[in-house]
Amino acid sequence: MSEIVYLNGKFVPYEEALVPVEDRGNLFADGVYEVIRFYSGQPFLMKAHMERLERSAREIRLPAIDIEALTEAGLETVRRNGIGDGTLYIQVTRGPAPRNHAFPPNPRPTVFMIARSLARPGKELRGQGVTCITVPDIRWLRCDIKSIGLLPNVLGKQQAREAGAFEALFVRDGVVTEGTSTNAFAVREGRIVTYPEDEHILPGITRRLILAIARREGIEVVEEALNVDELDRVDELLISSTTIEVMPVVSVDGRPVGGGRPGPVARKLQEQYDRLVEKVASGESIDDLI
Numbered sequence: 001m002s003e004i005v006y007l008n009g010k011f012v013p014y015e016e017a018l019v020p021v022e023d024r025g026n027l028f029a030d031g032v033y034e035v036i037r038f039y040s041g042q043p044f045l046m047k048a049h050m051e052r053l054e055r056s057a058r059e060i061r062l063p064a065i066d067i068e069a070l071t072e073a074g075l076e077t078v079r080r081n082g083i084g085d086g087t088l089y090i091q092v093t094r095g096p097a098p099r100n101h102a103f104p105p106n107p108r109p110t111v112f113m114i115a116r117s118l119a120r121p122g123k124e125l126r127g128q129g130v131t132c133i134t135v136p137d138i139r140w141l142r143c144d145i146k147s148i149g150l151l152p153n154v155l156g157k158q159q160a161r162e163a164g165a166f167e168a169l170f171v172r173d174g175v176v177t178e179g180t181s182t183n184a185f186a187v188r189e190g191r192i193v194t195y196p197e198d199e200h201i202l203p204g205i206t207r208r209l210i211l212a213i214a215r216r217e218g219i220e221v222v223e224e225a226l227n228v229d230e231l232d233r234v235d236e237l238l239i240s241s242t243t244i245e246v247m248p249v250v251s252v253d254g255r256p257v258g259g260g261r262p263g264p265v266a267r268k269l270q271e272q273y274d275r276l277v278e279k280v281a282s283g284e285s286i287d288d289l290i
């Protein structure tokens with residue numbers, strides 16, 4: 001059975017979901033996106049993702065989008081594709097227009113959504129942790145916008161893959177900002193330290209949930225920059241995202257972190273995260289947690 005894609009108000013077979021070559025997404029990466037997790041067909045923190053999409057769209061001055069209608073269409077895309085554990089990708093661009101940097105006079109945004117199955121990260125990987133490298137953060141100064149312009153992220157992730165690592169951590173002015181598709185957290189003297197929400201990082205929805213879980217568990221959270229030289233001395237390091245959830249990091253640039261094994265804070269966060277996944281999978285909402 002062909003996949004069903006949502007494109008500009010219609011549900012169409014994948015092969016028929018075509019966009020004009022001069023779509024500004026193609027020409028200028030002039031668009032924004034979201035990735036939303038589903039467990040057993042149920043959305044995980046969809047409200048927060050849709051609010052972030054609305055903000056990203058506003059920040060790049062796209063015409064207003066109807067978040068309620070898009071949410072309904074997103075849920076329908078997931079249903080029509082029979083997705084259990086998976087993701088919903090939503091992209092909104094400034095649409096097709098003859099190539100010209102300035103906005104077209106009457107933009108007609110292109111909106112599409114694809115729902116795909118994606119299993120949760122394996123127990124083994126979550127138990128063992130992953131390795132990272134560091135790369136210079138060569139991105140622009142609006143990393144808080146979930147822009148489809150991801151070339152530095154793509155190059156960083158590829159460099160990680162070629163080094164046999166799972167993720168690349170961006171370093172700007174000597175501090176770790178975030179990963180190419182993840183937020184990063186250190187554990188130091190029992191506290192969680194993570195880069196503050198500003199224009200240098202994407203305000204991760206998973207990051208927000210992790211901080212909420214930590215505070216609920218009585219773990220102190222410090223939102224401040226982490227020096228890359230300090231990585232050798234932290235007790236634990238973690239990365240997070242909608243797709244990889246909470247993942248311990250056991251080495252960076254070939255040097256072990258926190259004794260080279262996942263630590264107790266990572267385990268506790270993973271346990272609590274699992275509980276929330278079960279809740280959502282059974283039809284409960286956890287939207288009020290963040």
Ligand SMILES: Cc1ncc(COP(=O)(O)O)c(C=O)c1O
Pocket residue numbers: 035153178179180181182183201202203204205206207240241242243
């Ligand atoms: C650069 C970047 N940082 C962080 C994240 C994690 O964000 P979220 O937890 O909302 O998936 C992502 C997700 O793709 C990302 O691309």
